[in-house]
Amino acid sequence: MRVERVLLKDYTTLGIGGPAELWTVETREDLLRATEAPYRILGNGSNLLVMDEGVPERVIRLDGEFATYDLKGWVGAGVLLPLLVQEAARQGLSGLEGLLGIPAQVGGAVKMNAGTRFGEMAEALEAVEIFHEGRFHIYLPEELGFGYRQSRLPQGGIVTRVRLRLQERPLEEIRRRMAEVDAARKGQPKRKSAGCAFKNPPGHSAGRLIDERGLKGLRVGDAMVSLEHGNFIVNLGQASAKDVLELLKRIQEELPLELEWEVWP
Numbered sequence: 021m022r023v024e025r026v027l028l029k030d031y032t033t034l035g036i037g038g039p040a041e042l043w044t045v046e047t048r049e050d051l052l053r054a055t056e057a058p059y060r061i062l063g064n065g066s067n068l069l070v071m072d073e074g075v076p077e078r079v080i081r082l083d084g085e086f087a088t089y090d091l092k093g094w095v096g097a098g099v100l101l102p103l104l105v106q107e108a109a110r111q112g113l114s115g116l117e118g119l120l121g122i123p124a125q126v127g128g129a130v131k132m133n134a135g136t137r138f139g140e141m142a143e144a145l146e147a148v149e150i151f152h153e154g155r156f157h158i159y160l161p162e163e164l165g166f167g168y169r170q171s172r173l174p175q176g177g178i179v180t181r182v183r184l185r186l187q188e189r190p191l192e193e194i195r196r197r198m199a200e201v202d203a204a205r206k207g208q209p210k211r212k213s214a215g216c217a218f219k220n221p222p223g224h225s226a227g228r229l230i231d232e233r234g235l236k237g238l239r240v241g242d243a244m245v246s247l248e249h250g251n252f253i254v255n256l257g258q259a260s261a262k263d264v265l266e267l268l269k270r271i272q273e274e275l276p277l278e279l280e281w282e283v284w285p
């Protein structure tokens with residue numbers, strides 16, 4: 021286990037976030053120790069807006085045994101989803117293609133029920149192991165209250181590993197589906213971001229609503245509504261959390277949108 025003072029901007033895809041004590045856990049015993057005081061669990065930091073002041077709690081990151089996987093057995097929650105999507109395709113296993121391009125860790129993808137119109141994480145799960153109140157429990161997906169970009173994990177629960185529901189399929193079929201998903205993602209900005217900032221209201225696209233209001237390109241400091249995709253807020257370089265909050269506020273003054281990101285603290 022490693023404990024170090026870090027700046028969370030180095031651990032979030034938006035590149036924003038102040039200081040915290042980072043606990044990198046590698047074994048189950050580490051996890052028991054790390055959770056003895058108030059904590060937050062960090063995945064790949066791709067759906068987070070972390071304040072410039074940082075967070076007072078321990079920030080736990082999964083590595084070691086939590087970053088190992090066997091696609092036909094248990095998959096660690098600290099494994100990167102893009103790696104799994106590619107590896108499953110290589111092994112002729114179908115079920116993850118719709119998650120192509122989502123820069124999450126498995127645990128963060130479960131928590132957010134990450135997905136696209138081609139499929140979401142919950143559909144690919146057979147079982148989920150969650151650590152809470154000092155013990156490891158196994159859940160079936162139907163027990164975890166999955167919905168659109170949400171789940172109801174037990175309070176303070178840390179996903180530690182999952183079993184996936186994958187099917188053997190011809191390689192060409194898997195590759196064809198992946199190419200289709202990839203093509204649908206082509207318009208996404210390449211700059212630093214945290215994916216879609218807002219949830220799509222039922223029957224609408226948040227990105228399109230933002231675009232129609234003429235808000236693309238709206239800028240506070242180095243935080244800007246992407247010109248390519250209205251629901252992406254990009255960090256042009258030195259954006260602060262304060263800039264991003266102000267930009268979110270200006271958008272929400274115009275449109276009743278619900279934030280998809282999680283804000284820390």
Ligand SMILES: Cc1cc2nc3c(=O)[nH]c(=O)nc-3n(C[C@H](O)[C@H](O)[C@H](O)COP(=O)(O)OP(=O)(O)OC[C@H]3O[C@@H](n4cnc5c(N)ncnc54)[C@H](O)[C@@H]3O)c2cc1C
Nearest residue numbers: 063064065066067124125127128129131132134135179215
């Ligand atoms: C370029 C880009 C494209 C994106 N495209 C998509 C997309 O197509 N679809 C989509 O759904 N999302 C997308 N996202 C958003 C993001 O990737 C997802 O929300 C993802 O699920 C976040 O996972 P993470 O591991 O980065 O979690 P983090 O951002 O680190 O954390 C998010 C939440 O999950 C919790 N968490 C993390 N790990 C665990 C764990 N092991 N156990 C319990 N809770 C945990 C955190 O505490 C936090 O509450 C995109 C993001 C980017 C930057």
